[in-house]
Amino acid sequence: MWDRIRQVILKEFIEVLRDPRLLTTIMLPPLIQLLIFGYTVNLDIEHAQIAWMDLDRTPASRDLLASFQGSPRFSIVATPQSEAEVQHLLDAGDVQGVVRVLPNFERDIRRGEPAPVQILIDGSNSNTASLLSSYIATTISDYAGNVLASQQNLRIMSRSPTSPPNLAAPNLVSRPRVWFNPDLKSRNYFIPGVVVNIIMIVTLALTAQAIVREKELGTMEQLLVTPIRPVEIILGKTLPFAAIGLFDVVLVISAALLIFRTPLHGSLLLLFGCAILFLLTTLGAGLFISTISRTQQQAMLSTFFFTAPAFMLSGFAFPIRNMPLPVQYLTYLDPLRYFMEIVRSIFLKGAGASLLWRDMLALLVYGVAILGLSAVRFRKRLD
Numbered sequence: 001m002w003d004r005i006r007q008v009i010l011k012e013f014i015e016v017l018r019d020p021r022l023l024t025t026i027m028l029p030p031l032i033q034l035l036i037f038g039y040t041v042n043l044d045i046e047h048a049q050i051a052w053m054d055l056d057r058t059p060a061s062r063d064l065l066a067s068f069q070g071s072p073r074f075s076i077v078a079t080p081q082s083e084a085e086v087q088h089l090l091d092a093g094d095v096q097g098v099v100r101v102l103p104n105f106e107r108d109i110r111r112g113e114p115a116p117v118q119i120l121i122d123g124s125n126s127n128t129a130s131l132l133s134s135y136i137a138t139t140i141s142d143y144a145g146n147v148l149a150s151q152q153n154l155r156i157m158s159r160s161p162t163s164p165p166n167l168a169a170p171n172l173v174s175r176p177r178v179w180f181n182p183d184l185k186s187r188n189y190f191i192p193g194v195v196v197n198i199i200m201i202v203t204l205a206l207t208a209q210a211i212v213r214e215k216e217l218g219t220m221e222q223l224l225v226t227p228i229r230p231v232e233i234i235l236g237k238t239l240p241f242a243a244i245g246l247f248d249v250v251l252v253i254s255a256a257l258l259i260f261r262t263p264l265h266g267s268l269l270l271l272f273g274c275a276i277l278f279l280l281t282t283l284g285a286g287l288f289i290s291t292i293s294r295t296q297q298q299a300m301l302s303t304f305f306f307t308a309p310a311f312m313l314s315g316f317a318f319p320i321r322n323m324p325l326p327v328q329y330l331t332y333l334d335p336l337r338y339f340m341e342i343v344r345s346i347f348l349k350g351a352g353a354s355l356l357w358r359d360m361l362a363l364l365v366y367g368v369a370i371l372g373l374s375a376v377r378f379r380k381r382l383d
Contacts, residue, residue: 006236007236009236009239009240011236012210012236012237012240012241013240026202026206026244026247026248029198030198030199030202030248030251031252031255033194033197033198033201034194034195034198034252034255034256034259035255037190037191037194037197037198038187038190038194038256038259041186041187041190041194041317042187042190043127043186043190044131044185044186045073045096045128045135046072046073047072047073047074048073048074048075048096048097048135049075049077049095050068050075050076050077050095050096050097050099050132050136051078051079051080051086051089051094051095051097051098051099052065052068052076052078052079052098052099053079053080053081053086053098053100054079055100055101055102055105056101056102056103056104056105058105058106059106060105060106060147061101061105061106063143064101064105064117064140067139067140067142068099068139071135071139073135073139074135074136074139077094077095078094078095080098086098086100086120090120090122093122095122096121096122096128096129096132097119097120097121097122097132097133097136098119098120099117099118099119099120099136100118100119100120101117102115102116102117102118105117109147119136119137121133180265180348180349187262188262188263188347188348189344190316190317191256191262191347192256192262192340192343192344192346192347192348193314193316193317193340194256195249195253195256195343196278196314196316196339196340196343197311197314197316197336198248198252199248199249199252199275199278199279199282200278200282200307200310200336201307202248203241203245203248203279203282203286204282204283204285204286204289204303204306204307205286205300205303206241206244206286207238207241207282207285207286207287207289207290208286208287208289208290208299208302208303209290209296209300210237210241210287210290211237211287211290211291212290212293212294212295212296212298212299213296215294216295216296234287234371234374234375237287238283238284238287238371241286242276242279242283245275245279245282245283246272246276246279249272249275253268253271262347263347263348264346264347265346265347265348265349265350266345266346266347266349266350266351266352267346267352270352270353270356271342271343271346274339274343274346274356274359274360274363275339277339277360277364277367278335278338278339278342278363278367279367280363280364280366280367280368280370281335281363281370282335283371284367284371284373284374285306285370286303287371287374288370288373288374289302289306291374292377309334310334310335311336313327313331313337314331314334314337314340315331315340315341316336316340320337335362335363335366335367338359338362338363338366339359339363341356341359342356342359342360342363
């Protein structure tokens with residue numbers, strides 16, 4: 001049995017190595033996709049272009065301006081003098097937001113009254129608008145905290161030794177600490193998900209054409225006259241692509257670590273072990289698609305219909321908890337969901353098998369079930 005499987009494996013490797021187009025498909029697309037996704041899928045705002053409109057023109061407003069100029073998140077590119085200029089800047093997309101310091105800003109601060117600052121945000125992109133609004137509000141809040149601290153110090157210094165103690169409410173300052181991704185870089189969150197998607201796309205596409213290619217080339221008849229059983233053919237065609245899949249795993253993970261400097265806090269060995277479990281599902285799904293397709297074109301179209309829903313339900317870009325409840329239950333049928341959680345937990349949290357065993361068990365069950373279904377579906381004969 002193992003000798004027959006070894007011969008099928010050898011045949012598959014020979015076909016792969018002598019086909020330059022297939023070799024190119026194995027090497028280049030994973031790297032190109034990782035580079036494209038890695039550099040484009042970034043929700044952070046590093047240098048937001050904003051406009052500054054000062055209607056107070058006092059030392060207090062200039063101090064607030066200095067807070068924005070000293071922040072690496074903002075670039076003040078315009079100083080409009082009228083409402084028409086503000087509207088033109090936002091309409092033309094020259095700025096992403098406008099900060100307007102209203103009249104009597106300094107006077108209200110000295111009196112201890114609310115001193116509002118108006119923020120105008122381009123909301124055509126809701127995610128960018130939300131982040132920019134949060135960044136601006138944080139900068140203003142930091143400035144307000146510094147002003148409050150300065151005022152309290154002045155009161156302490158001006159109070160005479162015989163004056164009664166100040167019974168005002170204490171100034172409480174919250175100091176948040178972010179775990180797992182302290183810099184809040186969205187790239188650290190998305191790159192592990194990109195790795196998962198690339199592994200799925202490459203291995204599924206290659207495997208989906210395995211048996212169909214035999215039919216189109218006319219070599220299926222040669223397999224039919226041999227004593228090789230269907231299960232042996234399935235294993236012989238799966239193991240080479242499993243090796244190719246592991247090679248792509250090493251390739252894209254190495255690129256993620258070296259090019260994008262994505263932190264890896266967990267076990268690399270555990271990550272490869274979970275990748276093997278995930279490859280069982282993608283290779284099994286690819287073989288199943290190959291058994292029900294008559295041409296390579298049909299196999300590629302069927303692969304697309306599989307990858308698109310799997311991508312949408314995996315939680316890569318859209319949090320599963322934000323989906324409608326029926327759709328959340330539907331995500332449990334998506335093997336990509338479990339591997340996505342595993343990879344992100346290993347990269348960012350350094351999670352071990354004691355925390356990930358449920359996801360690993362789900363991948364094992366899906367992998368065995370899908371491979372078994374492919375073996376049952378396959379018939380050692382031409383339709």
